[in-house]
Amino acid sequence: MIEVKNISKSFDGKNILHDINATFYTGKTNLIIGQSGSGKTVLMKSIVGLIRPESGEILYDGRDFLKMTTSQMKSLRKEIGMLFQGSALFDSETVLGNVMFPLRMFSQMGKGEMMDRARFCLERVNLQGAENKYPSEISGGMQKRVAIARAIALNPKYLFCDEPNSGLDPKTSILIDELLHDITHEYNITTIINTHDMNSVLGIGENIVFINKGRRAWVGDKERIFTTSNEALNEFVFATRLFQEVKDYIITSEHNKKQGGTM
Amino acid sequence: MVITKSLEEFGKYIFFLRKTFSIPDKWTVYGKRTIQEIIKLGVDSIPLVIVISLFIGAVITIQMQLNVTSPLIPAYSVGLATRDIVLLEFSNSMLCLILAGKVGSSIASEIGTMRVTEQIDALDIMGINSANFLVLPKITAFVFFMPVLVIFCIFTSFIGGWGVALFTDMISVSKYIYGLQAFFQEWYVWYGLIKSLVFAFIIASVASFFGYNVKGGALQVGKASTNAVVSSSILILLFDVVLTKLLLQ
Numbered sequence: 001m002i003e004v005k006n007i008s009k010s011f012d013g014k015n016i017l018h019d020i021n022a023t024f025y026t027g028k029t030n031l032i033i034g035q036s037g038s039g040k041t042v043l044m045k046s047i048v049g050l051i052r053p054e055s056g057e058i059l060y061d062g063r064d065f066l067k068m069t070t071s072q073m074k075s076l077r078k079e080i081g082m083l084f085q086g087s088a089l090f091d092s093e094t095v096l097g098n099v100m101f102p103l104r105m106f107s108q109m110g111k112g113e114m115m116d117r118a119r120f121c122l123e124r125v126n127l128q129g130a131e132n133k134y135p136s137e138i139s140g141g142m143q144k145r146v147a148i149a150r151a152i153a154l155n156p157k158y159l160f161c162d163e164p165n166s167g168l169d170p171k172t173s174i175l176i177d178e179l180l181h182d183i184t185h186e187y188n189i190t191t192i193i194n195t196h197d198m199n200s201v202l203g204i205g206e207n208i209v210f211i212n213k214g215r216r217a218w219v220g221d222k223e224r225i226f227t228t229s230n231e232a233l234n235e236f237v238f239a240t241r242l243f244q245e246v247k248d249y250i251i252t253s254e255h256n257k258k259q260g261g262t263m
Numbered sequence: 264m265v266i267t268k269s270l271e272e273f274g275k276y277i278f279f280l281r282k283t284f285s286i287p288d289k290w291t292v293y294g295k296r297t298i299q300e301i302i303k304l305g306v307d308s309i310p311l312v313i314v315i316s317l318f319i320g321a322v323i324t325i326q327m328q329l330n331v332t333s334p335l336i337p338a339y340s341v342g343l344a345t346r347d348i349v350l351l352e353f354s355n356s357m358l359c360l361i362l363a364g365k366v367g368s369s370i371a372s373e374i375g376t377m378r379v380t381e382q383i384d385a386l387d388i389m390g391i392n393s394a395n396f397l398v399l400p401k402i403t404a405f406v407f408f409m410p411v412l413v414i415f416c417i418f419t420s421f422i423g424g425w426g427v428a429l430f431t432d433m434i435s436v437s438k439y440i441y442g443l444q445a446f447f448q449e450w451y452v453w454y455g456l457i458k459s460l461v462f463a464f465i466i467a468s469v470a471s472f473f474g475y476n477v478k479g480g481a482l483q484v485g486k487a488s489t490n491a492v493v494s495s496s497i498l499i500l501l502f503d504v505v506l507t508k509l510l511l512q
Contacts, residue, residue: 050387078390106390
């Protein structure tokens with residue numbers, strides 16, 4: 001479990017995060033949602049330590065990340081896997097080389113063992129047969145899957161995903177969402193996904209934190225998101241025509257149900 | 264304003280070097296990466312060094328011959344002057360200015376691209392010291408291989424001059440070769456090698472610094488690459504003056 005307590009961050013005097021509090025649960029897909037520029041990427045980068053917040057606490061199963069020594073932080077990082085928006089695969093390494101990379105750096109495995117583990121991870125993300133290709137030779141969806149395989153190679157306790165669906169077609173997006181959801185449950189990982197994709201929210205949103213203008217505006221799950229009274233969240237959720245129509249449909253159905261019930 | 268900004272950048276550069284010069288996470292990986300960089304930055308530069316040295320060696324010899332017109336100056340002095348120009352300045356300072364363009368821009372754009380595509384963030388997240396992992400092998404490799412390039416440059420330049428003597432009637436081959444050997448001072452070779460080591464460090468570290476600190480996208484990577492070449496060239500010229508004063512006086 002990761003707990004974020006009173007996190008604030010500003011850049012050049014402009015407050016980006018205001019006193020954020022949130023809890024991200026183990027074995028659940030935790031989503032940080034919000035419009036572009038709302039501060040969700042800054043929040044995620046603060047949690048993983050790429051940005052240092054000005055105040056607050058970040059607790060990884062009770063261990064305060066911001067008060068750790070360099071060696072403690074280094075050992076915690078081995079428990080973290082991250083999937084970047086652009087995949088961030090190493091261009092000079094093959095697919096297999098990318099997945100083997102964290103194993104080469106941090107494990108005591110022999111070469112054969114490392115290859116077996118990397119192949120297992122690639123199989124887990126349904127990516128057999130692409131081992132010897134370079135990242136530039138595979139599609140965006142495949143790159144994301146390689147990045148997931150690399151992120152899980154060291155059996156992480158915490159998995160972070162920054163906009164995992166950006167640039168992907170809807171079908172591949174669903175595959176990636178399902179993969180992240182399955183891996184989270186299978187390995188009992190604390191997964192935090194940064195997204196503004198409503199399909200992901202409805203598909204895998206088990207714990208959702210909505211960030212609006214740098215503040216935590218709402219917490220809930222996918223079942224409660226359609227019925228919230230939070231105005232900013234409603235505006236975000238029903239921004240697209242599709243979801244506006246879904247909302248109208250739900251309201252009409254409920255209205256019809258009520259009318260049917262009173263008759 | 265400019266002075267404050269320069270001092271700020273210098274401070275950042277020192278912190279960057281401090282981060283770079285730490286103990287590698289895994290020596291075997293560091294060793295492999297250093298060998299890869301020796302090939303990429305050093306061995307791959309040999310053809311460029313050969314081509315440039317061959318022509319510049321020839322040009323220096325022709326210019327010396329055209330300028331040494333007095334009957335009081337012996338003919339072999341063309342070879343002697345060519346040798347000293349190559350040993351003292353061309354094989355180190357001029358060569359490094361050229362390599363600042365090739366190697367410096369390559370390092371800055373490679374690391375800069377890694378920065379903007381979040382590959383460096385990925386290393387940091389894994390708990391790897393990204394500056395140490397990416398930059399230290401480049402600096403080690405280039406500093407280690409630079410003397411080899413300098414020696415290639417010296418000999419190829421002499422061959423360029425020898426070609427002028429062989430294929431034209433400007434100077435006889437025997438006088439040119441005698442000139443190359445006359446009044447030889449071994450210290451000039453060491454002086455050139457010492458300078459080249461300093462310049463190699465400047466090229467690799469400054470280019471890495473600019474690449475590592477890129478913010479933005481492809482445009483900024485291009486700018487960083489240009490700034491790396493300009494800054495390292497200026498520093499090479501500055502250190503050329505300082506080292507010449509220190510080592511030759």
